[in-house]
Amino acid sequence: MSLAWKKSAIAMIAAGMLVGSMAACSTERDSGTDAGAGDGDDETFVGIAMPTKSLERWNRDGSHLDGLLKDAGYETSLQYADNKVDQQITQLENMINQGADILVIAPIDDTALAPTLQQAADADITVIAYDRLLLGTPNVDYYATFDNYGVGKMQGEFIVEALDLENAAGPFNLEPFAGSPDDNNAKFFFAGAWDVLSEHLDSGKLVVPSGKAPSSNDDWQSIGVQGWSSETAQSEMENRLNSFYASGTQVDVVLSPNDSLALGIAQALAGNGYAPGDEYPVLTGQDADKANVLNMIAGKQSMSVWKDTRALGDQVAKMIDQIVAGETVEVNDEETYDNGEKTVPTYLLQPQVITPDNVDVLVESEFYKAGDLGL
Numbered sequence: 001m002s003l004a005w006k007k008s009a010i011a012m013i014a015a016g017m018l019v020g021s022m023a024a025c026s027t028e029r030d031s032g033t034d035a036g037a038g039d040g041d042d043e044t045f046v047g048i049a050m051p052t053k054s055l056e057r058w059n060r061d062g063s064h065l066d067g068l069l070k071d072a073g074y075e076t077s078l079q080y081a082d083n084k085v086d087q088q089i090t091q092l093e094n095m096i097n098q099g100a101d102i103l104v105i106a107p108i109d110d111t112a113l114a115p116t117l118q119q120a121a122d123a124d125i126t127v128i129a130y131d132r133l134l135l136g137t138p139n140v141d142y143y144a145t146f147d148n149y150g151v152g153k154m155q156g157e158f159i160v161e162a163l164d165l166e167n168a169a170g171p172f173n174l175e176p177f178a179g180s181p182d183d184n185n186a187k188f189f190f191a192g193a194w195d196v197l198s199e200h201l202d203s204g205k206l207v208v209p210s211g212k213a214p215s216s217n218d219d220w221q222s223i224g225v226q227g228w229s230s231e232t233a234q235s236e237m238e239n240r241l242n243s244f245y246a247s248g249t250q251v252d253v254v255l256s257p258n259d260s261l262a263l264g265i266a267q268a269l270a271g272n273g274y275a276p277g278d279e280y281p282v283l284t285g286q287d288a289d290k291a292n293v294l295n296m297i298a299g300k301q302s303m304s305v306w307k308d309t310r311a312l313g314d315q316v317a318k319m320i321d322q323i324v325a326g327e328t329v330e331v332n333d334e335e336t337y338d339n340g341e342k343t344v345p346t347y348l349l350q351p352q353v354i355t356p357d358n359v360d361v362l363v364e365s366e367f368y369k370a371g372d373l374g375l
């Protein structure tokens with residue numbers, strides 16, 4: 001595939017797959033109520049439980065939401081649990097004991113918090129699941145996230161366009177990866193992508209030399225990477241390259257569900273002699289993490305799916321204002337997110353495809369400074 005063709009395909013994809021423009025501004029808090037929301041409600045204590053500081057996006061998520069709430073006069077406790085489930089449970093129990101009124105939780109393991117959430121319910125605490133759903137409990141009131149299935153669909157569609165699977169003869173060598181087995185989002189990311197790619201696997205245009213192709217969407221955890229670890233993804237990709245590509249067979253495309261995995265996979269590719277250029281595989285990602293945007297600019301990653309975490313924080317802050325004010329909490333999806341005990345009222349935001357040809361979107365929205373990206 002000529003580099004020029006690849007670049008023009010990528011440009012078309014970025015233009016065609018633009019899904020709404022992200023209003024990446026901090027919305028004016030709805031202070032139209034007298035319940036104090038948005039204007040110094042220091043009676044309301046909000047606990048914010050984030051999974052880890054080790055993945056870039058959660059640092060942005062936590063600091064943005066905490067800043068919004070503090071500026072509005074709420075009392076807050078922002079905690080990161082280093083991807084340790086027991087630590088997150090302890091942090092949540094402390095927030096409950098300290099008298100939290102609302103808990104905003106991005107779980108490490110989305111099935112592990114049911115007993116803790118029962119304690120929250122007993123204390124009449126409202127619970128908002130943040131970006132990752134809380135499973136197996138009736139004690140979650142709202143969910144705010146990006147369209148997770150849509151993220152995967154964008155990744156799948158990008159691959160179809162970049163390889164021109166509708167017209168090219170193939171076969172192309174694909175290596176698929178999935179996210180952490182304990183993260184419900186990873187199920188949706190995989191399903192979105194696999195629903196797009198399956199017809200091309202069935203036709204033989206896509207083949208998986210390692211054999212690590214889940215038999216169905218439900219089998220996604222068979223290629224899951226625990227804790228979204230870059231290191232684990234790197235060693236898995238190295239194993240596949242050494243075991244199934246030693247004879248000179250080339251990888252043509254890697255489905256990576258997010259940027260932390262893509263970072264490790266890019267390292268493995270580099271260590272195996274793959275250099276940016278015509279023969280470099282199509283490599284997907286998600287989160288538009290800085291290191292990955294730099295890799296995209298350097299030709300080591302083809303795309304990422306940008307979820308403007310400021311918009312997610314803005315929406316959750318608005319939901320908190322509405323809860324405190326006793327208003328109807330705005331949601332836009334009351335059907336998709338069945339957590340095993342209930343269908344959780346959800347506010348879905350729309351993500352956007354980022355490629356080397358539209359990274360300026362990240363600078364224009366002030367998500368990054370031009371200097372951050374060497375622009």
Ligand code: GAL
Pocket residue numbers: 055057131132183185186228258259260286287
């Ligand atoms: C997911 C999240 C993604 C991804 C991953 C790693 O739940 O939706 O943005 O980055 O976690 O934190």
